[in-house]
Amino acid sequence: MLICIFAQRHTERVTSLELSGRGIGDEQIHESAPLVRALVVQRLEQIWSICEPHVTGEAGKPDPRWAEAGIRVLDRLARLYRLDLPAPGAEQSDGDLVPKSELVLAGLKELEARLRGD
Numbered sequence: 001m002l003i004c005i006f007a008q009r010h011t012e013r014v015t016s017l018e019l020s021g022r023g024i025g026d027e028q029i030h031e032s033a034p035l036v037r038a039l040v041v042q043r044l045e046q047i048w049s050i051c052e053p054h055v056t057g058e059a060g061k062p063d064p065r066w067a068e069a070g071i072r073v074l075d076r077l078a079r080l081y082r083l084d085l086p087a088p089g090a091e092q093s094d095g096d097l098v099p100k101s102e103l104v105l106a107g108l109k110e111l112e113a114r115l116r117g118d
Contacts, residue, residue: 040080048073 051073053059054066078084 037080041077044073044077044080048077 048070051066051070054063055070056062
């Protein structure tokens with residue numbers, strides 16, 4: 001199945017997906033996720049390779065429409081690699097030295113005191 005109109009496909013590179021009569025279940029989705037991610041990255045890279053000459057000017061005057069398409073591709077790649085999320089295990093910033101649980105507990109104590117009329 002051809003999803004992207006920009007991708008040039010060869011008949012020997014057809015990706016097949018076996019479907020049972022029941023459809024695709026959560027287990028199949030979980031098992032297929034790494035393959036599908038790799039396939040999406042490959043297709044996004046193909047689209048970028050088509051956009052890049054139009055953005056850099058190698059294909060003539062840079063065209064803002066191709067730049068917009070390139071931005072979308074780069075944005076999707078960044079989200080796929082989770083570059084928009086904080087790095088796991090990253091240290092807390094210097095401004096957030098008080099654990100959030102202590103702040104919540106202090107706020108609850110203050111609220112209880114106001115409700116009692118202290």
